[in-house]
Amino acid sequence: MTTIKEVAKLAGVSVATVSRALNNSGYVSEATRIKVEAAVKELNFYPNEVARSLYQKKSKLIGLLLPDIANPFFPLMAKGVEDGVNQRGYSLLLGNVEDDEEKGKEYLKIFAQNNIAGVISAVKGDGKDLRNMPFVMLDRVESNRDFAVHSDDYTGGMLAAEAIAKRNPKEIVIMVGPKEVPSSAIRLAGNEKVLKEYQLAYGLFQTPSFKFELAEQTAEQFFEAFPLADSVIASNDVYALAVMKEAIKRGRRIPEEFQIIGYDDMPFSRMMYPGLSTIAQPAYEIGFKGALLLCDILEKGFVANSRIQLPVTLKIRESVREKDEDE
């Protein structure tokens, strides 16, 4: 590996001058800077991050905590985080928590051992463990003082309910998201506001978990609880797909006899047939903006908005009926 000494020798300046030029600290003349940059380029020199990290006490690493990676929503969000931190010169240490609280704590320890600069987390319930380092939460907010990027769950809940309300529903069931996911209650409030305005009755089905492996089993339980449901507001796309498949297996025609709307707009939701109607959350953008927010906190020590809320949009596909004619 090229050393800073070799760079200094080739540039014909001192090591201290190379260091000042590379760190943008102290005075370096323009002519000298050009010589140093030429030498850096010619020798393909890059400063050792580990040495820099030890000196500065903080590395250029950011830890990312993710829940269930089998849900394509999270890889997409991770991609946004990665592009954001890369743009600002940081790299990403990955931690897939899989809804396991102990595993989350273990990762935070590993992150600390690597002198990470900060954490971005989409994992629920780790708020108190995070509070001794800079952090940004994604897709949820646990306290008013937290830095967070999330999407507009209340509007999302309203849009989903309205899409169903306007499509001649007979028996509506809301699949409520898992209790420990903060957005569940907010989306439900949005659902209920609209259904009450339309004076429509509805049943509630509690989704026990968002785990991918449990989706099919939950879909069966759904039909045991609500065999006559014909219009479903689902808790997310994965669970909506599982319920739609179960409905088809039970001989229900989509959307004539059974219509459903999901939440998230995973890449797959548009690629299957019938295409899944859903509320699109900007997964990539949530990740990307979260990364920039954390970098601002780390570098400027100040941000104008500690909470960024992104808009959601309604995607109508084949899984719901045509709108009522009188509208």
Place this chain on the structure above:
Amino acid sequence: MTTIKEVAKLAGVSVATVSRALNNSGYVSEATRIKVEAAVKELNFYPNEVARSLYQKKSKLIGLLLPDIANPFFPLMAKGVEDGVNQRGYSLLLGNVEDDEEKGKEYLKIFAQNNIAGVISAVKGDGKDLRNMPFVMLDRVESNRDFAVHSDDYTGGMLAAEAIAKRNPKEIVIMVGPKEVPSSAIRLAGNEKVLKEYQLAYGLFQTPSFKFELAEQTAEQFFEAFPLADSVIASNDVYALAVMKEAIKRGRRIPEEFQIIGYDDMPFSRMMYPGLSTIAQPAYEIGFKGALLLCDILEKGFVANSRIQLPVTLKIRESVREKDEDE
């Protein structure tokens, strides 16, 4: 943060003794080890990875290069890698390359700056850039001397072709994987061997890319090229789904008028309706075994098998017909 000095003080031993006890190097009496461990626990001390890394020249970080993260095959593989490296005390630096060669090189630079111990890569064509550090390739092999974990593509190709051959195909088309993916040619060889044995004619459609965003457009091109295709051996599950959706849009009944088999067995392939028949690759296991292989290389400097090939299995679901009666 607790220092090693504080641990030594509480344990009533020297710093050198604490260091020997923690690193398992040199003699430490059992009684002393117990005292040190008690002090470590009481003070919640954990050695600083960055300092250790600088001293040992190598960190406990492993870099992971992944292609398109929108294909759920890769997050699942990443999960396997992560569990494997974690089990051996390493953490994962993430690099999503997105089929961009320059980005791959950039990541390798960042990895080197962080003194990573080694690289695990599922990205095609970066062989020569990797050769100055320990590395393991996943899902492909570029040279006979490489360390690699992959699945049995030839058998996979044969199984897919046999599944179609036995199901009364009228016009068979093989979607050949992108040219730059080494497994494409091997799977095609497996397909062709079987179709020739069955004396069945077939067309070839070259899949230009595995990019998620291009799947729907490619599906349209497929039907322009082969409007009468009724039995398709697809290059992967994502592209199989896109072609199946396009077939349904064109009014073809699945599987009576159009049958298709994919490759990979993504989590979603079973969850849609009709469920996609496919060749299941053990994505998680490929990642997990690849991680253990790299850790063995790093720690033992020797491994018995530099190439691990994992078996594939045929999954029959609703997207193909019943088998011919005479079998």
